[in-house]
Amino acid sequence: MAASDSAGDDSLYPIAVLIDELKNEDVQLRLNSIKKLSTIALALGVERTRSELIPFLTETIYDEDEVLLALAEQLGNFTTLVGGPEYAYCLLPPLESLATVEETVVREKAVESLRTVAQQHSPADLEQHFVPLLQRLAAGDWFTSRTSACGLFSVCYSRVSPSMKENLRSHFRALCQDDTPMVRRAAASKLSELAQVVELEYLKSDLIPMFVNLAQDEQDSVRLLAVDACVSIANLLPQEDVEQLVMPTLRQCTGDNSWRVRYMVAEKFTELQKAVGPDITRTDLVPAFQSLLKDSEAEVRAAAANKVKDFCQNLDKAHQESLIMNNILPCVKDLVSDPNQHVKSALASVIMGLSPILGRQNTVDHLLPLFLSQLKDECPEVRLNIISNLDCVNEVIGIQQLSQSLLPAIVELAEDSKWRVRSAIIEYMPLLAGQLGQEFFDEKLNSLCMTWLMDHVFAIREAATLNLKKLVEQFGSEWAENTIIPKVLAMSRDQNYLYRMTCLFCINVLAEACGTDITTRLLLPTVLSMAGDKVANVRFNVAKTLQKISPHLDQAVIQPQVKPILDKLNADPDIDVKYSASEAIAGIAGLG
Template structure:
């Protein structure tokens, strides 16, 4: 970052020979009398050079007021640089006792149009506040906050929100009350950007105020923001309520905090409802001993699983699993099982019957994660029926998706309780394979692999092999590549001996074919073989080296 401060030159050339900067006195006279002093400031390259030449007294008396004048009248171009420099300028004005002189130019910079200038000015004001004596804070900084709060410039009102907590803990209770009143005033500002920053600083204020002030001043503002017409402000109110919910006892949370959170269940913005949903697992960790509070939070979750917005319902499937993890971590197994069977499993069941196929497709992948978490009895009593219902779904994509995850959902001990609708699945696969759309044929190749892995080698050879060979020589290279990926999975599942006996001879014969697509299939196969051989060779190499080391 350049530390050189450039100043705009006024129209009308100035004769540089008419004034000489030979000593402090001549420069001060120039500063006071000349309208074009920015030319001389520019000539000295840096505002710190100017301060050194003038000395501490003249810097306080002339330079800082003049800089303020230039800032107010838009005469300086490098506002960000000067805002940063003024935050570390105390040694040029005589130390911490006199830094209040720097507050006025920084106040003007905090009201600049450019966001980066505002932020730089705020950081400098915070730095100066840290080195000011308490008496100076109350004499100069609090009036600065008051001036910015009541200012007509929106940017100043926006900036002052970042300063409240900077001095709150260091000033007297009277001035602490004034700061809270200033925050309250900005909370009703007509500009949403100002209200938004007032909402942002609520979390920091919660960290510094006592309980009485929090209950009487902060909570009303939080409730106000939760009904604000601006979506971003309501979002901030929600996230603030969630973040502070673990700071109080259960009775206060149930009486004051939770009602505010419950309000957002019916928020007009589905994005806010989604934020609430994503924080449900966090809310469950507030108080592990209060089962009643846990049930209330789970009821919020159940309402959100039935949300009218697809994105919310879709995310709720994953949140149900996250909440199950939290329950088993924080409660006894008996209590966790009771809540899971009462709230979470019925919600999962409803989502598996959702009107949107997207939701149904998401359920099996989440059910598969439950297998390692919940007892076998729950899998048998609940998840076997889930799988059966999904297999009877009218949408074939849902059926194949549940087949893909079936072993992970039920485990080997319960998979044999399921009878797959084989005839229906085979008919669907044949329809996919002969479809004119290559996208459908590609999906058919993926589903063929899923069914083959679930049903085994005998079923594949009897019902799927011919379809698989047809897909290997498909006219679309993308379908060929997908089928070759399926081949790799089948080799992993059925073994290399199976591939060498049934598939490899067929593919080698394709190399003699005059059909271009057959030759392409063979080349794809050769590439796969080369990759597999390289992988095995590397693994063999590693084993040999490890043996040599031992």
């Protein structure tokens, strides 16, 4: 008898422990117990999970948000633990409670899990269990449950009976007209999802009136979400219906009083363009795009400027050039000198993409002057966005034209009095080198790169050093041996000790890029020759450089050549030189 009592106690153990842990004051302990739910459910088996664990969890929805969030997430993956899809409805009660709580992230996670569970229901179970839950949430007293309901219509609509579908559309219509802005906002955000699954006749008769109302809502936060629905609905309608059913609302959104709605239109503009097709784009969207590019709010202009290339690229080929030249380019010219730097920067990141669309002559006549103007802009981001996209133009007009027009501007930037500007152009030099090719680079830009190594600002010398490494990686070690290395090694004999130090810094990074042969044959002798430098700081860096390049040396030279020099530096009168040499000796010994 005692044994069977004990067995009975054991069978209750997981639930008893869970109850104790969930009542504990320590949030972390409660959180950990929720994260172990799947293990507990496995121990209990499917029947006891359904009859004991799920009801218990349904009654404990009163906890900290963090714990509830973990619970909402766990329950979405619980279907197999309650016995599979035919018992998935058992998970609905706790998730329904979680979908009504105050904390938004918990509700969102509960809705996500409800959507997952709904997909595992049979059509009969959807009608019997899931739809009633959705109806309760949609008619709930608190706005929290009604906002959650909005996210559940699209997952069950297509698998229920026609009468039930009508009921669901009716409920969704009520949510679109709810008194609470948060609910209307949630309905507007889910309208496009529902539009994807509703039959075309009801899309026209039921959903489009909802969309039109939401697009005229008194709250701009609701109206801007209607713009997203506009894209989905236009994609779903036959072309002839778009003009009549969607365009009046879209025109209204483009000229909305709220800049946030206009911003959303600008953000979605190329998606709208694809959805409405070439004819409506030509008659309606081109003028709308012009007005967005001239908008009074900088945020709207920047969002529209960002879309210039894509919008122009997607224009109907037969009218593309004339639409760009007559309608878009005049606006673009104004934006080049926009007072807001974010607008100019957004434009600079895409404007070069117009070159392949407009062709050689238009690029030379109309775009090059704009590029040159942007290359002289006071905002570094504008200049760099132009430089980083030079390859688009190079393909269209060729290197000769580019060099005549753009090179003076690049050189001007490279010699700018502000060191941060020089630093930024250095950063783009490897990119430029790749775009313009080795021959052009050697002829026009190589000397600039060497000049930076002798800049009076340390940050520039440092950036120039890293630049050399990237160039070698791009053009190869043979190019480095012929073009770069002789000039770098010549710096080891410069009167200014700072440039002798820069020579060592260059060797540090070039060793890795050039490989063992060049490092041993060309770089090492120069480093060794500098070990007797009269400036302690140089000797200190010789020791550091020897340690740094030793993995890239032919190991046969370490003992006869490197070690004696380090031993000599280890006996240096300067304490820092000694320390650096001893570190290098230890480091090289570690290699062996």
